[in-house]
Amino acid sequence: MATLTGGIGTGSKWLLDRIVSVLAATGVNPNFLTFLGLVVNFGAAVRFAVGGFRTGAFIIFFAGFLDMLDGQVARKQNRVTAFGAFYDSTLDRFADMALYLGLLVYSSVSGRTPYVVPAPVATAGSARARSARARPASRPPPSKVGFMERPERLVLLIIGGLFNRMGAVLWVIAVVSTITVIHRIVYTWQETRAGRILPGIKLSL
Numbered sequence: 001m002a003t004l005t006g007g008i009g010t011g012s013k014w015l016l017d018r019i020v021s022v023l024a025a026t027g028v029n030p031n032f033l034t035f036l037g038l039v040v041n042f043g044a045a046v047r048f049a050v051g052g053f054r055t056g057a058f059i060i061f062f063a064g065f066l067d068m069l070d071g072q073v074a075r076k077q078n079r080v081t082a083f084g085a086f087y088d089s090t091l092d093r094f095a096d097m098a099l100y101l102g103l104l105v106y107s108s109v110s111g112r113t114p115y116v117v118p119a120p121v122a123t124a125g126s127a128r129a130r131s132a133r134a135r136p137a138s139r140p141p142p143s144k145v146g147f148m149e150r151p152e153r154l155v156l157l158i159i160g161g162l163f164n165r166m167g168a169v170l171w172v173i174a175v176v177s178t179i180t181v182i183h184r185i186v187y188t189w190q191e192t193r194a195g196r197i198l199p200g201i202k203l204s205l
Contacts, residue, residue, distance in 0.1 A: 020072045030074035034088045037066035041095035045102030048161075051110065056102070057161025063095070064154055092150060097123055099157060103166065118170035122153075125177030148176040 023033070040063040047056035070088060074080045100123040107116045125148075153173050160169030 016068075016072070020069060020076055023069065023073050024076035027077075028073065030070045030077070030079055031084060031087055033066055033070035033073060034084075034091055037063050037070065038091045038095050040066060042098050045098040048099060048102035048166075049105040049109075051106055053161035053164055053166055055161075056099075057158040060099070060154055060158050060161070064151075067092070096150070096153070103170065112167070118167070118174040121174035122170050122177060125174055125181060148173065148180045153177070 040059060044056040044059035044063060047053070047059060067088075070084075071080075074084055100119050104116070104119040104123075106112065107119060156169045156173055157166075160166040
């Protein structure tokens, strides 16, 4: 089993490296790949809005592949920039909001009340989890506390779409994202209370 999984991992890495090399050789701008990932996520959001959860899940998987490509192509072309990282992070937030909005539209049109509450809560929790991490992220020790990062949220959405369990998945994302935000708030409070001031945050009396 270990040999099989190792072989799959090696083959996948070889294929990914070839794709990255081909794309880098074309001179494609990594920011274009980032934007393309956003467009693909919008397609998944549209599928979610009409109840096409399984198709939406496959589209999210493809969008995640594009999201993985842009950074590697940028490194291959020596075009890694601070703006590129900012652009990628910003478009990721728009993509996340689009996916949850699609689910909210579906719940409104179909009258599926199990989706009505967790969809906006998951949106808010996901956004606050990212910002709660971003503000103190530049100082040691890093503030990557809490479980529900973006990859975990996307994997859950894919699972929910494939197995038609989106309601349950949304509740998990909503609850755990909110817990993650609270965890990061407490962690930051403990760090500042111990005298480890966060760069960029002004303390007021």
